[in-house]
Amino acid sequence: MAFFSEVKKIWLAYYPQLFMGMGNTLLIALVSTVIGLLIGILVGIVRTIPLSRKPLLRWVQRVINFLLSAYIEIFRGTPMMVQAMVIFWGYAFLSGGTTLPLLPSAILIVSVNTGAYIAEIVRGGIISVDTGQYEGAESIGMSHFQIMFHVVIPQVMRNILPAVSNEFIINIKDTSVLSVIGVVELFTQAKNVAKGTFAIFETYAIVCVMYFVMTFSVSLLLRLVERLLEGKSTYTICGSQSDSASMIRITKEDAPND
Amino acid sequence: MTDEPIVVLKNLTKSFGTNRVLKGIDLSVRKGEVVSVIGASGSGKSTMLRCINLLERPSSGSIEFCGENVLGKDFDLRRYRTKVGMVFQQFNLFNNMNVLRNCVVGQRRVLGRSKAEAEETAMRFLAKVGMDAYVNARPRQLSGGQKQRVAIARALSMDPDVLLFDEPTSALDPEMVGEVLHVMKELASSGLTMIVVTHEMSFAREVSSRVVFMDGGVVAEDASPEVIFNRPANPRTAEFLHRVLDREV
Numbered sequence: 001m002a003f004f005s006e007v008k009k010i011w012l013a014y015y016p017q018l019f020m021g022m023g024n025t026l027l028i029a030l031v032s033t034v035i036g037l038l039i040g041i042l043v044g045i046v047r048t049i050p051l052s053r054k055p056l057l058r059w060v061q062r063v064i065n066f067l068l069s070a071y072i073e074i075f076r077g078t079p080m081m082v083q084a085m086v087i088f089w090g091y092a093f094l095s096g097g098t099t100l101p102l103l104p105s106a107i108l109i110v111s112v113n114t115g116a117y118i119a120e121i122v123r124g125g126i127i128s129v130d131t132g133q134y135e136g137a138e139s140i141g142m143s144h145f146q147i148m149f150h151v152v153i154p155q156v157m158r159n160i161l162p163a164v165s166n167e168f169i170i171n172i173k174d175t176s177v178l179s180v181i182g183v184v185e186l187f188t189q190a191k192n193v194a195k196g197t198f199a200i201f202e203t204y205a206i207v208c209v210m211y212f213v214m215t216f217s218v219s220l221l222l223r224l225v226e227r228l229l230e231g232k233s234t235y236t237i238c239g240s241q242s243d244s245a246s247m248i249r250i251t252k253e254d255a256p257n258d
Numbered sequence: 259m260t261d262e263p264i265v266v267l268k269n270l271t272k273s274f275g276t277n278r279v280l281k282g283i284d285l286s287v288r289k290g291e292v293v294s295v296i297g298a299s300g301s302g303k304s305t306m307l308r309c310i311n312l313l314e315r316p317s318s319g320s321i322e323f324c325g326e327n328v329l330g331k332d333f334d335l336r337r338y339r340t341k342v343g344m345v346f347q348q349f350n351l352f353n354n355m356n357v358l359r360n361c362v363v364g365q366r367r368v369l370g371r372s373k374a375e376a377e378e379t380a381m382r383f384l385a386k387v388g389m390d391a392y393v394n395a396r397p398r399q400l401s402g403g404q405k406q407r408v409a410i411a412r413a414l415s416m417d418p419d420v421l422l423f424d425e426p427t428s429a430l431d432p433e434m435v436g437e438v439l440h441v442m443k444e445l446a447s448s449g450l451t452m453i454v455v456t457h458e459m460s461f462a463r464e465v466s467s468r469v470v471f472m473d474g475g476v477v478a479e480d481a482s483p484e485v486i487f488n489r490p491a492n493p494r495t496a497e498f499l500h501r502v503l504d505r506e507v
């Protein structure tokens with residue numbers, strides 16, 4: 001069939017270029033999701049600090065919370081393609097013509113955008129942790145940040161992992177909008193190849209499969225990570241009442257229920 | 259028991275919005291005393307207990323701990339909380355940690371103890387409550403009674419001067435109440451100061467050195483168990499006991 005032979009021809013001629021684009025797409029998506037996660041956790045924690053009883057501090061907290069909400073609302077409420085243009089050309093405008101290097105710009109834009117989404121996911125996760133967890137920690141004198149770091153965030157992380165995986169997958173697809181500022185990721189490379197071969201359908205069919213291979217592998221990989229994070233379902237009882245030297249393994253099913 | 263008061267509440271009030279829950283509580287607890295707090299649902303027992311370790315901020319009145327004003331501006335709240343432990347009805351163990359880490363994390367982060375010392379202390383108290391074999395278990399893998407015993411060990415690991423209990427057996431199946439009460443009795447006889455909100459009248463009668471009956475946000479009667487259970491001065495006390503003891507039989 002003409003389609004397959006054309007696809008084969010394009011692939012053999014251009015796969016180094018396409019792989020290079022794919023590499024950049026993955027790099028931008030991965031680094032940005034990780035940075036976005038860090039931003040999101042930080043913003044989520046700050047936004048859930050209880051208001052201080054000291055008036056001045058409380059006022060400062062209100063201002064910070066306002067700024068953080070503004071950040072979240074603006075970045076969730078505008079298209080990333082437009083954000084990319086505004087940040088990239090806004091910098092060029094303010095600096096009098098010099099532009100930021102492309103790859104760091106791409107990572108900056110996607111990170112800040114992802115951070116806005118994940119901040120809300122983290123806030124939801126923090127709110128949904130049982131108040132008893134906080135009270136248990138407060139009752140032994142732990143500070144807000146200690147409670148967050150040792151008790152709440154570990155529980156939140158496990159609960160939000162599926163939502164963060166989802167953000168990662170969205171980022172793999174959405175880096176394609178960065179072609180508007182000329183970042184050489186997979187979509188930009190597809191455009192270049194299509195322009196050279198005039199085989200638009202065949203080229204994008206290849207790229208379509210490449211995107212799917214990326215998102216589906218990531219999806220499978222993260223599901224595996226989730227399973228690992230579930231942790232062991234068994235624990236060891238050291239010794240027993242009848243035989244003090246014995247080791248008994250108890251499985252989840254054997255363990256007493258509440 | 260000494261005559262030295264360790265926790266003193268004076269005219270303590272607490273309102274939630276317009277709802278006045280505590281209407282002027284006066285209570286003095288001496289070192290080594292075991293005080294049971296009884297009273298009808300909604301009388302403010304939990305609220306009083308939560309005010310003592312400042313999980314709730316009192317609206318007015320004062321709380322003194324070893325003669326120091328707890329509500330003062332420069333009071334070190336976190337150090338105070340290590341001195342006043344709390345055992346909750348719902349256990350409130352950290353879900354993301356195993357039994358040992360539950361008992362170690364506060365000692366290390368708040369008291370600054372070394373890992374070795376914290377673990378040794380934790381193991382000592384876990385052994386005391388009979389849970390030392392379960393150090394690797396997660397809270398979700400334990401029964402209610404086991405969780406509560408770990409929660410007691412966690413509180414004890416901080417070396418508190420006073421331990422507060424808010425209905426520690428109310429969320430337990432009947433067959434697990436005994437194991438927790440047994441641990442509490444041992445603690446009581448070891449000389450630990452305890453304030454215990456409870457619906458277990460047998461515990462109040464047999465273990466405590468004093469019983470406080472709360473009614474409508476005030477301390478309606480404060481006397482020895484012998485007086486409270488046999489010849490209460492306040493007719494409301496008699497009425498309450500009549501109701502709950504009838505149900506128990």
Ligand SMILES: Nc1ncnc2c1ncn2[C@@H]1O[C@H](COP(=O)(O)OP(=O)(O)OP(=O)(O)O)[C@@H](O)[C@H]1O
Nearest residue numbers: 274277279297298299300301302303304305306425
């Ligand atoms: N955080 C809160 N916000 C508003 N009202 C509250 C709050 N906590 C308690 N209350 C109210 O305070 C009153 C006393 O509650 P509290 O929990 O102290 O009673 P209790 O004596 O412990 O009762 P129980 O035996 O049922 O535990 C109740 O009417 C309750 O609705």
Ligand SMILES: [Mg+2]
Nearest residue numbers: 303304305425
């Ligand atoms: Mg209560």
